[in-house]
Amino acid sequence: MIKQRHSLVPMTELEKAADVLRVLAHPHRLDIVQRLMRQRQSVGELAAALELAPNAVSQHLSNMKAHGIVEAQRDGRTVYYRVYNPNALNLIDCVRKHGCGRQEQTT
Amino acid sequence: MIKQRHSLVPMTELEKAADVLRVLAHPHRLDIVQRLMRQRQSVGELAAALELAPNAVSQHLSNMKAHGIVEAQRDGRTVYYRVYNPNALNLIDCVRKHGCGRQEQTT
DNA sequence: TTGACATATCAAAATGTCATGATATAATGC
């Protein structure tokens, strides 16, 4: 078994990755995504669960949708969202599993 | 094999995760981390590789150090950095592996 | 001690993000 050195991800890819990370880097949006990982939910359900104004939740969702993280599905007058991008899902899972473990720092 | 539903990560944890994600959500910092994953590097080496001013790189590093992502080690007048937080490392690996795959969106 | 080099810190302008309230659109039932 030969130890393989990773090749460097090119800048264009890093920019895309940073775009997605920036969207995920918000506690409310992380919370939304982890809930959508369990099952699809409507804007209103999420707003109630997170105790946020519906328009705030709608904005977070539209932000994530624009970045391909979630997708919408309208049913009557309620709109259900689900996680769309499986890689964002992987990332979230990574965050969830490891707690993204920041040790307490000595600043 | 029973299908296990994930428990929800509490808000306090999500905030910590978001903190780290926010720091990683920058193309230059991602680039720095992926290079440090291969081997430790000095500020000057990184600055040359990224074609950035040394002070800019130093600031990125100090930001990441403050969040426990990298650590510094001085050798003479040059300061070497390496990845410190193994979970940040996992996250980066996740980003690297999957390209953090944003499909092109239809906005 | 002085000069040179490597890194770090500081400050300010430019830019970006967040939260909030007001308004707009979409779908339903009457």
Next chain:
DNA sequence: GCATTATATCATGACATTTTGATATGTCAA
């Protein structure tokens, strides 16, 4: 059509981040 409910969009002030140049610190060699 009109009222109601569910989402979405827009605008704005507050706040955070990024970039840049100027300055400071730390280390070495002579």
